[in-house]
Amino acid sequence: MSPTAASPSLRSRAVGVRVADVNLAYDSTPVLKNVNVAIEPGEFFAFLGPSGSGKTTLLRFIAGFAQADTGSVFVGTKDITHLPPWKRDVGMVFQSYALWPHMTVRRNVAFGLEEHKVPRAEIHARVAKALELVGLGHLADRRPSQLSGGQQQRVALARTIVVQPKVLLLDEPLSNLDAKLRVQVRRELRDLQRRLGLTTVFVTHDQEEANTICDRIAVLSDGVIQQVGAPMELYQRPKNLFVANFLGTANILDGRVLIEGASRAFDLAPGLRLPIPPSATVPANAKLVFRPQDASIGSTAGGGTSVPGTTIYREFLGSIVRYKVRIGAAEIIVDAPFRTGDELHEPGQPVTVRISQESVLWLSP
Amino acid sequence: MTLAVARPLARLFASPGQAALGCVIALFLLLFLVVPVTTVIYVAFTEKGTGVFTLVNFVDFVRTDLFVNAFWNSVYVSSATVALASAFALPLAYITTRFDFRGALLIQTLGFLPLIMPPFAGAVAMQLLFGRNGTINLLLDEFFGFKIPLMEGLNGVVFVQAVHYFPFILVNLSAALRNIDRSMEEAAQNLGCSGFRLFRRVVFPLALPGYVAGASLVFVKVFDDLATPLLLNVKELLPPQAYLRITSIGIADPMGYVIAVVLIVVSVLAMWASALALRSNDYSTGQRGGGGLAKRSLRPWENAVAYVIIGLILALVLTPHLGLLLLSVATVWSFSPLPDAYTTAHYARVFGESSIYIKNTLIYSSLAAFIDVLVGGAIAYLIVRTKLIGRQGLNWAASAALAVPGVVLGIGYLRTFYNVQLPDGRPLATLWIVIVLALAIRRLPYALHACHAALEQISVSLEEAAENLGATKMRTVRRIVVPLMTGGILAGFISSFATAAVELSATLMLVQSSSDAPLAYGLYVLMQSPAGRGPGAALGVIAVVLVATCALLSHLVIERSQRAMGAVVRR
Numbered sequence: 001m002s003p004t005a006a007s008p009s010l011r012s013r014a015v016g017v018r019v020a021d022v023n024l025a026y027d028s029t030p031v032l033k034n035v036n037v038a039i040e041p042g043e044f045f046a047f048l049g050p051s052g053s054g055k056t057t058l059l060r061f062i063a064g065f066a067q068a069d070t071g072s073v074f075v076g077t078k079d080i081t082h083l084p085p086w087k088r089d090v091g092m093v094f095q096s097y098a099l100w101p102h103m104t105v106r107r108n109v110a111f112g113l114e115e116h117k118v119p120r121a122e123i124h125a126r127v128a129k130a131l132e133l134v135g136l137g138h139l140a141d142r143r144p145s146q147l148s149g150g151q152q153q154r155v156a157l158a159r160t161i162v163v164q165p166k167v168l169l170l171d172e173p174l175s176n177l178d179a180k181l182r183v184q185v186r187r188e189l190r191d192l193q194r195r196l197g198l199t200t201v202f203v204t205h206d207q208e209e210a211n212t213i214c215d216r217i218a219v220l221s222d223g224v225i226q227q228v229g230a231p232m233e234l235y236q237r238p239k240n241l242f243v244a245n246f247l248g249t250a251n252i253l254d255g256r257v258l259i260e261g262a263s264r265a266f267d268l269a270p271g272l273r274l275p276i277p278p279s280a281t282v283p284a285n286a287k288l289v290f291r292p293q294d295a296s297i298g299s300t301a302g303g304g305t306s307v308p309g310t311t312i313y314r315e316f317l318g319s320i321v322r323y324k325v326r327i328g329a330a331e332i333i334v335d336a337p338f339r340t341g342d343e344l345h346e347p348g349q350p351v352t353v354r355i356s357q358e359s360v361l362w363l364s365p
Numbered sequence: 366m367t368l369a370v371a372r373p374l375a376r377l378f379a380s381p382g383q384a385a386l387g388c389v390i391a392l393f394l395l396l397f398l399v400v401p402v403t404t405v406i407y408v409a410f411t412e413k414g415t416g417v418f419t420l421v422n423f424v425d426f427v428r429t430d431l432f433v434n435a436f437w438n439s440v441y442v443s444s445a446t447v448a449l450a451s452a453f454a455l456p457l458a459y460i461t462t463r464f465d466f467r468g469a470l471l472i473q474t475l476g477f478l479p480l481i482m483p484p485f486a487g488a489v490a491m492q493l494l495f496g497r498n499g500t501i502n503l504l505l506d507e508f509f510g511f512k513i514p515l516m517e518g519l520n521g522v523v524f525v526q527a528v529h530y531f532p533f534i535l536v537n538l539s540a541a542l543r544n545i546d547r548s549m550e551e552a553a554q555n556l557g558c559s560g561f562r563l564f565r566r567v568v569f570p571l572a573l574p575g576y577v578a579g580a581s582l583v584f585v586k587v588f589d590d591l592a593t594p595l596l597l598n599v600k601e602l603l604p605p606q607a608y609l610r611i612t613s614i615g616i617a618d619p620m621g622y623v624i625a626v627v628l629i630v631v632s633v634l635a636m637w638a639s640a641l642a643l644r645s646n647d648y649s650t651g652q653r654g655g656g657g658l659a660k661r662s663l664r665p666w667e668n669a670v671a672y673v674i675i676g677l678i679l680a681l682v683l684t685p686h687l688g689l690l691l692l693s694v695a696t697v698w699s700f701s702p703l704p705d706a707y708t709t710a711h712y713a714r715v716f717g718e719s720s721i722y723i724k725n726t727l728i729y730s731s732l733a734a735f736i737d738v739l740v741g742g743a744i745a746y747l748i749v750r751t752k753l754i755g756r757q758g759l760n761w762a763a764s765a766a767l768a769v770p771g772v773v774l775g776i777g778y779l780r781t782f783y784n785v786q787l788p789d790g791r792p793l794a795t796l797w798i799v800i801v802l803a804l805a806i807r808r809l810p811y812a813l814h815a816c817h818a819a820l821e822q823i824s825v826s827l828e829e830a831a832e833n834l835g836a837t838k839m840r841t842v843r844r845i846v847v848p849l850m851t852g853g854i855l856a857g858f859i860s861s862f863a864t865a866a867v868e869l870s871a872t873l874m875l876v877q878s879s880s881d882a883p884l885a886y887g888l889y890v891l892m893q894s895p896a897g898r899g900p901g902a903a904l905g906v907i908a909v910v911l912v913a914t915c916a917l918l919s920h921l922v923i924e925r926s927q928r929a930m931g932a933v934v935r936r
Contacts, residue, residue, distance in 0.1 A: 084554070085554040115557035163556060
């Protein structure tokens with residue numbers, strides 16, 4: 001994808017997508033449960049979740065390949081719930097790319113324009129332009145089987161955007177690429193999306209992918225949208241344990257809330273208590289959650305709560321050192337930044353772990 | 366330095382044992398496949414008696430109206446069979462792959478039908494049902510006053526062959542349709558394509574290679590078939606002409622050999638077309654499995670139409686079997702819709718005086734199948750596990766047997782082995798063991814395929830572990846490879862056995878006395894006379910039961926061994 005400006009002919013006015021009250025079941029197994037989500041015009045939006053969370057089904061519902069039991073989907077203000085897939089004007093890039101092996105790259109890309117009865121001369125120009133946009137103009141007469149995975153992926157993208165859909169759906173588009181290519185292609189995707197200004201929905205199970213390229217993310221689990229927000233917002237203020245655990249690494253400690261007069265404390269184990277700040281709201285069945293980098297070992301200076309523990313395991317990762325520390329019956333992870341010359345704590349040593357107050361969350365499942 | 370030399374040497378020559386094995390197999394293929402076929406070609410291209418190269422035999426062929434007619438008749442019969450068989454197979458394949466349809470399993474079972482019954486056995490039964498004075502026409506004449514000439518002349522052959530062979534197209538086409546990833550269709554829909562345009566632009570082109578593969582297989586089987594036209598008394602086709610020349614004029618007459626060469630050329634062309642079609646079938650490049658065409662539910666009236674279509678085709682396909690069964694228990698059955706009375710005498714006769722046919726068949730087929738798994742297994746091992754030079758040559762030679770029509774092999778054996786004298790002065794060609802060898806060569810490609818597939822599934826590391834623990838190559842093969850391949854070998858044995866049991870094209874030439882004749886030959890001889898039809902049909906029913914049992918058995922064996930090994934053996 002060359003960094004030339006997107007041609008005006010491939011640019012369209014962005015519209016939003018709204019999914020309302022969707023329930024969907026396969027053979028009485030619920031796959032989506034009361035899903036509501038609104039995607040802004042021009043936004044790069046991700047459905048993020050583990051496999052089986054319903055994210056691909058939700059995407060296929062928008063494209064018209066999955067029928068919901070209840071609920072509707074709008075593109076802009078138009079209700080497309082009951083339109084067949086071929087009348088929706090919603091472009092989808094398939095995980096397998098789904099390039100037709102009996103057609104050349106050029107014929108693959110021209111297919112949608114032919115179906116839309118675009119005049120021949122215009123088809124030629126637009127196909128050339130779309131292939132140029134993804135940097136594959138020179139491979140137009142190859143067959144898909146003669147292309148590399150990354151090239152196939154670009155053809156699939158060109159084939160979809162050439163018809164100027166109102167919305168672009170990407171079903172795990174990077175999953176069939178090797179790790180290095182993945183990083184490169186995701187930047188290019190982001191770049192292209194910006195230039196086209198196209199509302200884009202991206203399905204992935206990889207939080208890093210979603211974090212790096214998306215404006216907002218909807219986290220799905222068990223067919224339910226757990227939380228919607230910008231990547232940093234989800235990381236800093238997860239609404240529940242699932243989101244906290246799924247995005248990044250989190251220490252989750254079990255315990256009981258004790259109320260003694262005006263003060264509250266979190267009872268981790270007999271004799272092991274953490275005070276709860278008066279301002280904190282603690283839901284029922286809450287667990288204590290904090291990120292590994294929000295705890296430190298050894299120093300007792302500064303604010304925060306200190307608890308005694310024992311290091312049981314150490315991994316040197318270069319810029320950080322990751323310790324596993326036993327506190328009571330629980331094990332937590334502490335990431336300490338590593339500066340040249342630092343002394344490391346040996347496994348088996350008794351240590352003091354300091355957890356910074358302001359970064360602690362109280363979350364329920 | 367020594368290493369640098371030693372390694373390529375080791376790679377080229379394999380172990381002495383493997384090399385010896387390769388030589389033995391090469392000798393076997395040379396003697397019983399290459400030499401007979403080359404002899405046929407040599408005779409066709411040389412002057413009778415002198416051995417001088419000439420094209421005069423082919424000029425004679427082209428100048429003889431009878432042969433030119435026979436050639437075009439053969440082309441017509443094969444093409445028309447493909448067309449009619451496609452008409453049966455297309456709706457079935459489409460309905461079962463494209464829609465949620467209950468009868469799908471039933472239709473898939475149809476795939477076994479051509480395997481379990483020799484087409485010539487059904488031919489007589491079909492004449493009794495569809496012939497000029499058969500059941501259908503008698504009823505039509507009685508109630509409506511007209512008859513349909515379904516079984517007359519060439520069209521009779523077309524009808525019988527199409528009913529018999531259409532499952533080959535059905536199976537290949539269904540597999541091709543099922544292999545089309547669902548996203549192929551969805552991508553087209555996403556871009557605005559639907560309905561018949563979707564079928565024409567995406568589904569059909571993707572399924573075409575599978576269809577071509579099935580269709581060319583049917584074409585070649587019908588083009589080479591000797592027994593069915595002979596039984597229907599249609600002689601103006603190439604294989605019967607070759608047979609008649611050799612049997613009535615003698616093995617020195619060159620015309621039979623010229624026809625044989627024509628048959629080989631057509632076979633090779635059709636195989637080549639099929640291979641070409643399947644090669645372009647690497648259509649599933651880098652795709653993740655999506656589970657075949659998107660299925661949709663049928664509306665009630667569509668469901669009704671689908672059932673009617675399938676019911677009609679099924680009825681048609683089962684008529685030969687039904688007819689054969691009726692015939693085998695009928696006293697007299699002519700000029701009446703159903704037999705006049707029923708009897709078990711035919712079976713008594715078949716198990717009594719004609720039991721020699723059954724005994725011969727069991728002996729010949731099991732010997733042939735045994736040779737096949739031995740040779741096929743060895744070739745598979747050499748291809749997959751060794752670097753022996755020329756191992757691919759063995760593979761090609763063994764597989765080339767597919768493209769050699771049975772009639773051609775029969776003629777080749779007669780010509781080649783008639784001159785080989787046994788100690789007692791008889792020619793080798795008259796010995797029953799020659800029939801076994803012909804059967805073994807004919808079925809070798811199938812056994813090779815089964816063994817190859819079984820061996821490919823076994824991870825090399827299982828063998829390496831045995832060698833690492835001190836087992837020699839030979840002992841590793843015996844203790845690890847063969848036990849793990851048992852399922853595949855057994856399946857290869859059974860399918861070779863079953864198909865050899867109903868083979869007639871090659872054996873018709875080679876049977877010298879009826880005491881040496883196998884079941885298919887006996888069936889053929891009995892069916893020639895009206896009085897022999899009853900016992901012939903009984904013999905046919907026995908053949909069907911025998912082969913059906915084998916097919917079921919091989920299916921069970923494959924399934925069981927796959928289940929048992931599944932997790933361990935795959936890489």
